[in-house]
Amino acid sequence: MMRPPKVLRPFGYPSQFNTPRNPRHVRMETRKWLPLHKIWKPFEVALLTPALDADLIATFNRIPLGPRPFVITFESHLPRLFNYEDSAAFRYFSRRLASRRCRAIVPISGFARKMFLNQHQGSPLYEALLAKLTNPIHPNIPVPKSRPRADRRQAKTLRCVFVGGHFIRKGGLSVLHAAKVAQQRGWPIEFHIVSNMTMGARNGVWTDPTNLDFAADLLAALDLPNVHHHGKIPNAALLELLSSADVSLLPTLSDTYGYSVIESFAMGVPVIGTACCALPEVIEDGYNGYLIDLPVTDMGIWDQLWAHDHDSPEYQRILRTTAEDVGMSILSRLEALVHDRGLLETLSDNAFQTAQDRFDASKRGPELEALYLDLLGAPSVA
Template sequence: MVDSPFSGFVWMMGSRVMTNGRLRVAVLKDRYPMQFMTARHSRHELDWRRFLPFTLLSHRLEGFTVLAPGKRVDLVHSSNRIPLGVQKYILSFEDSAPRRFGFAQDNLLTRYMDDCIGSHRCRRLVAMSYFARRRFLHQHRDNPMLPALQDKLTVRYPNIILRDAPDPLRDDPCTELVLTFVGAHFARKGGCVAVKIAEKAKAAGLPIRVNVISPLEMGAAIWTDPEREGFYDEYKDLLTLDNVDYSARLPNDVMRGKLRQSHFCVLTTFADSFGFSGIEAMAEHTPVLGTRVCALPEVVQDDVNGILIDMPVDSLGMWVRPADTPRSSPAYEGYFRSEVDRIAQGAIERLAPLVGDGETVQAMRRAARATAEARFDSHTASQYWDALYAEVADEDLASVPRRREPLLPDPAPLKRSEFGGSFAYSFDSQQH
């Protein structure tokens, strides 16, 4: 078992601290991903803990953290970051674990983090998707601890609260289509595509209106984006089109209201660990217009609960961008611009026949809601997480961690892209 340099913090762990089978679980209080990966209606007491963000010192230190002191707890549930100094924890993750972005080679720190998740203190590893599981297995393909890691590796989709309300567009004739894009990272998540769809629709005389909700974060700090600030002027100018409604930020309930009144959610992402706006849309009966990349093909079935535009991807499902082409170069800008245009044109070609076809759109909306109910319902998820917390709390720390539930086959086996290009995959270079 790994001895942490923060071993002084282990006092926060205790034996069963609550009665009647009710546990106290320390949960990482991040900005928002953690709420999708824990029990929203728990029978246990969830103690949401602030944490020390080592990324303030360096982006390379995203893979671990220290939780704030608090009451004694039975176990810790953390997301993406290894909680140092605790005796028993569950680690759920969006895309890879441990996060070692910025480290091209193994070193003492990355090996220490691997030892942490391989120790008996880490009782379960919970991937947010089968895409995340593929990335994890690829990341640890040469790790001698891989068999032990696989024993405690499982998959659980995010969850969301489903309102018990009918579809407000159930009788809509779809004579005008409304699309809504939501995402802080404007270019990476598909905002450039969204406004290009609006531009192309206007030029073609198609009645398509686009809502954009984004603080417009883009550029050098985001690993998919062209670096030059002026590159984005042509897309920002499109926010003023008369068929575009732009908001920098909206409260979550207002944002979900926009999705509820939209015919499609736009998630034409270049790289996304999951895409929470997609499941928020499905919860509101709204299908997803997305790209066939990362975890989206697990969630969106083309022509059933949404529309998928093909992307050049590698064997793990990651977007393939030009090799050895700096993001600061005109060549990269040209490629990114051409991809935005291609995806937008593909979207227009798929959307145009749906104008006035309320029957087809309604079928997609029913399927989108059914997907949310079957896969993302918060009550079902709460039962899963509560049972897992009880299971882990009862385990002897000296025992070998092993998941009890069977792991289902990957539901989205990848096919080689029709776009050509190399399928050699570099885990670390995708992020920084």
């Protein structure tokens, strides 16, 4: 009997969401890779790992070096060489994507696909890259058979959870502004913050100014009695927290996807997020959550992100105003849910149904396996 092909995936959080979790027809092996980006940041584009024993490499964002064939899933730009688009390195890695070693280029969203096509518009490799570019394959997650979130119609408080390491980029200031106003008004809403509070341009956060004094009073809201800061917690603890929540919040300024959205859905928790990047493809306004308006470019990116010097007073004013405006929009949605617990339960059911229909690993995994087998020319599976 022929052995199933070996598919190698790199170790890392995103790989869990973008490869089969319980494969039956391929042998998935997770392997660590050399962190070349610690030598030079642009090396983040590359994946270097022992792979000669693999039939196929299934990678995320990083373009493999070496002779083995690969399929690459990506979230926005590819190659990820920001500000090096005119470099020899960009041309080299683009040629690797166009080469026969690259069997398929898989966007995780329509947003990612559009970004990729825009990035390579006018390139002599455009047609070769387009031929490899698939339709979006969204991330997958284990989804329980029944909704983990309990019916909280009789609960005395509305419990919200915000998840995001890059606190300002993910919209944490908007959440804190909403918490501050809710506390002032005496509304029964509690806010749980799961974040290691990474902030500032010096820490590599591309939405943030260097000086964070503009946000000092908003950050002080972390000490309010209706705010509970959990820091960074293990994923199992996060899912447990989400399963006891009513609403998940992701009012992000820049987020290619937002895995916390589908993790929330899998627990039966609706999400309030901003209408940018890929979030409108996932959150259906009024069905499984709510979308907060944010002015965006034709590509779906917040239109102020690159419009100003991030250390200018004008950009800091815009950040502050945006945080407050989005925070008030969040609060208006939460107020409605405080007064209509039946609506909340409907949103919860719909969020869980979305997870089952669109993101369940037991359904998406076989599709990915079939893609791998097709790319290798192996017999297809039913």
